[in-house]
Amino acid sequence: MVQLPKVNDLGFFEIRLESIGGLGANLAGKMLAEAGVVGVGLNGVSFSSYGSEKKGSPVKAHIRFCSPDTRIRDTSPVERPHIVGVFHEALAKTVNVISGIHEDSLVLVNSANPPAELKQSLNMLAGTLAVVDATGIALEEKNRVNMAMLGALFRLCAFLDPEPMKAVIRKSLEKKYPLAVEPALRTFQRGYEGLRVEAFPLPAGAQMPAYVRQDTPVLGYETQPIGGTITNPGNSILKNLSISRAGMLPHFAEDKCIHCAACDNVCPDFCFVWEEQEDKKGRPQMFLQGIDYQYCKGCLKCVKACPTDALSGEREVDGYADARRVPHRFDLAPS
């Protein structure tokens, strides 16, 4: 019988996956859990966060493993993970993805950046960072991010056996998508092998931060208006949806723009910023100023709609959206 590397008071080894909808973290969590329960005979439980979350919104998957004779009674989310798997690096901008880690927890991040840099961007005091460029591998292999992340997770869960998992991948794909089998297996294997690991010990005298329960609200019974009525509607403009982009974004070339508004007509996220200016004949006319990337989810419908080359779909590189963002000119209430 396999041995779990460590367990909490109730006998659980706990894993939390942090992702956005659409990257396949939920499926990866299911496959990982089944590999433990079905593959190597552990007992376990797995579930995801459910709600109004859509594709592109933050989601979590939770997995608990324990010995076969341990009773599983807990249904609460994983708050003190032994492993965190971060499928989408940008998430850390708006979500505390490492909430509740122990000083010896493993934090797996899909990133091309070095561990020391990630320690900063994750605001991580101590713990072991494992980094895999899952997006890069997936792009090269023309496969999915979750396959590379799954490979890396298997590496970190040394008590699991990757061979049966590969058989499952092969079996689930070979009938319908025979050409996808080898890329998927290569992606998995490259994730398994492509880890860079660095441990950051807890500084002397320091303490790991306490976790904040995932069900802690911002408002309360003394501050929220009765009946659930929202008295400051339009406040969704405060949200940052740039984390919803999964790799692509539109570029705007003003010199090629004919200001036809075809982009504006099809944009689901109201990202195009317009201003009234005088045209060549001195008449007032609307001119497209640019894109408010804070809300752009990277669907690229605008690129398709654009009759010229003013809009193009490009791989997102760090810092581009912040530098080129043209913010909406909202009529803000006095604060």
Added chain:
Amino acid sequence: MAIDWKHENGPGLVEQRIVYESGNEMAAYAAHQINYHIMGYFPISPSTEVAQFLDLMKANGQHDIVLIPADGEHGSAGVCYGASTAGGRVFNATSANGYLYMLEQMPVQSGTRFPMVMNLVCRSVSGPLDIHGDHSDLYYALNTGWPILMCRDPQAVYDMNIMALKLAEDSEVRLPVLVASDGYFTSHQKRKVQTFAKREDVQRFVGERPPVGFPDTLDRNNPVTVGPYMNEPDYINNCYQQSMAMYRAEPVYDRIRKEYAALTGRDYPILDLYRMEDAEVAVFLMNSASEIIKDVVDQLRAQGVKAGSIAPNLIRPFPARQIAEALRNVKAVTVGDRADSYGGHGGNMVNEIKAALFTHGCTGPLVISRIYGLGGKDFYAEDGHALFRFAIEAAASGTVARPFDYHGHTPGDPAKAPKRVLNPMKYEDLNTGLIKVTPDEQGGPLKVRVPPLRALTKKPKRIAPGHGACPGCGIFSGLELFFKGIEGDIVALFHTGCAMVVTTGYPYSAHKATYIHNLFQNGAATLSGVVEMFWERKRRGELDHLQLPDDFTFVMITGDGGMDIGMGPAIGAALRNHKMIILEYDNEGYMNTGAQLSYSTPLGHRTSTSNVGQANGGKLFHHKDTAQIMAATHIPYVFTGSEAFPQDLVRKAAKAQWYAQHEGLVYGKILITCPLNWLSEDEEGTSIVSAAVDCCFFPLYEVERGITAITYNPEEKNKKIAVGEWLASMGKTRHMNKPEFADALASFGQEVDRRWNALKARHENPYL
């Protein structure tokens, strides 16, 4: 996924195996082993998956259950009731508002004594909408006359589903039975579950066929009258029979669960007592939380506290005597209710437990009532410790400091109280004057002048960015394009659906103008009320002080699902001809709950309740023609539109506004892409709906004062394509171009052509 470890089998007699599945999967699994005759269902989270799993198994030929997608839960309960009078076995699953929508059917089912089994996957019944697990729907079931079995984990969901049918059909009982499990906590968490390995063993246990000798509406030799008009001298006696049957359900259940335990090794005594033998303090909880509390009991016992927990495996009939006996020597008990009975000084369980203690002369235990876990708020072990602390303190002091309170509520930080973020939109910005609508003096079609769409980017969007829709969602581009044609102020009402959920995730709202959400089906009625209140308050001069620059344009937004369940209220509002617009965004399915089929889903299309497998090829019947149904109510204006034809849609919006301000109700339908569930590329959204128009599946037309005009004819523009070309652009329909689905493709193509030709005839002839 099955795990075939024989050594993991319990001490039971029957061959078993282990699977790793969720509560919903186990409800479906049990139902497929039983092989019910009929399931009438309607999607609602979190129970919808039960129908989805059954449909998937059906597509693969694994059972014979006839799955009937109803028009709403009221309809699904009606389907089930009718089917149960006709002698076969009937199954259903629902949650929350869906359960309340079918509530009036429940006492009829029990009062006329037709057995069936329904899973209630418990979820909050609420306004503000909360879709997560609590027991507020379950508490409505307490007075319906259905025995109620409780499931603490996916294993219990499986076991109780099998025992429930036997209990329902027992000659001493003859009542419909409810099987209650916790939404998400149990319905969506995967666990190891032991099942009967062979379906025959399940059927042997429940009986291969339903017992005979009871009224059956299909027995022509024994005609019966079901559901007579029964007045006061007799009705009380019917109730007494029902009451007796309900109480008999307890010993019958006790007998069935022993038979089941002998067969499987898994026993569900009436009460699940954990370390209660010598307990001095106890906590009473139901379902998933009653498992977590056992870990807390173990921890307290390790500290020397004599703690124990009680959870019922059935709550109707209520095991009053057993609970009183279990608590006889306890000093204090905290009862956690996962739903409030507002004003009742405790939830339903605590008050029934107090009554049980009183009735059975058990006056020793102090009782503390706490409401917890509402709307799916998680129950952590630390919450369990808090509940025990109340009991421990009461036991020590001999008094209960606070007999009733909530646990887990928070006051909030005054510094973070909501503050207005945006100023209200300025009327002059919304009323651009760029769009001109002029009535025709002879009563012909309105004349509309629309500027280049570039000019309309000046008009503020009604919906703010920052909503949480999927990338490439067609709803919001479609809605805002429509709103570009609307001048001045609107009041919007949204039906339940993606557009509502992603724009109003508390404490955020993306609606800059005033917005209302009520229910999934009742928007047209609700907005009728708002509209008439506007006109009446205006007439009485009560709005004068607001100095409204203009009358509002009232717009109801619904998905195609909302026009299924809400068809009745929509037709009612149309027949009353209120001055309002109903705008439907049609994405061909119930996308918010996970892509189940709607009546607007076309034939052959794959959804999560119209799967494609060797026994089934997607949806089995043709799409609903909602525009023609609404046109038949003779409202002043009906139109269809698409973001792929923006000028056309903006013109129709302008007309819609004129009619909704001057004559009465307008209905419009826009076809929009759902890349997530159409399995299509995000960026292709506009071209896919364009192809839907060009293949004449979704013709662009209007019916103005009863006269039909096609506003874009792909044949005349030489743009007509075959339906197969449109279908090839979506993953959900790619199978339809394969040879094995040629019949479905041909049938779909013929139906599209037939409707298109009929439309052309109407276009030619003003009397059609």
